[in-house]
Amino acid sequence: MASDGWEWIKDQPRSWEAPELLSTPTASPDLNLGVQVIGSNIVGNDVVLVAAEYMAAHARLELWMGRHEPPLTLRRKFEIGHAGSEALRLAYEAWVEFETAYHASGRKVDQVRDERERLKAALREATETLVRARSDEVD
Numbered sequence: 101m102a103s104d105g106w107e108w109i110k111d112q113p114r115s116w117e118a119p120e121l122l123s124t125p126t127a128s129p130d131l132n133l134g135v136q137v138i139g140s141n142i143v144g145n146d147v148v149l150v151a152a153e154y155m156a157a158h159a160r161l162e163l164w165m166g167r168h169e170p171p172l173t174l175r176r177k178f179e180i181g182h183a184g185s186e187a188l189r190l191a192y193e194a195w196v197e198f199e200t201a202y203h204a205s206g207r208k209v210d211q212v213r214d215e216r217e218r219l220k221a222a223l224r225e226a227t228e229t230l231v232r233a234r235s236d237e238v239d
Contacts, residue, residue, distance in 0.1 A: 115185035130158040130188050137195055142202050150223040154191060157230040164234045183233040187226035194222030
């Protein structure tokens with residue numbers, strides 16, 4: 101049987117599916133996570149900054165994909181989509197951990213320093229993942 105060039109699609113890992121909680125207020129779960137973090141009133145400006153950087157990296161990636169010449173192949177779009185999904189999962193899980201710890205502490209910011217630092221680290225790592233995804237080199 102002759103190869104049709106689509107064998108690679110069978111080997112694609114399943115992407116993480118964003119929870120319903122990230123479906124609004126925009127169509128982008130990545131931006132919605134940033135909106136939740138920034139709009140929560142439970143994080144400081146240090147976290148707002150890294151959340152905004154994550155949102156900006158997502159927007160830059162979307163712009164890059166749409167303007168790429170030559171247009172990206174379906175395979176490359178799958179790879180980028182998977183990387184973006186993993187970045188979102190990482191950031192979201194850290195956000196949930198921070199938010200849960202914050203409420204469990206009786207809303208005492210000084211008791212959730214470690215979780216806040218992990219959230220910032222996760223947002224930074226997610227941002228770097230999105231930046232790397234713009235590379236023309238396929239991993």
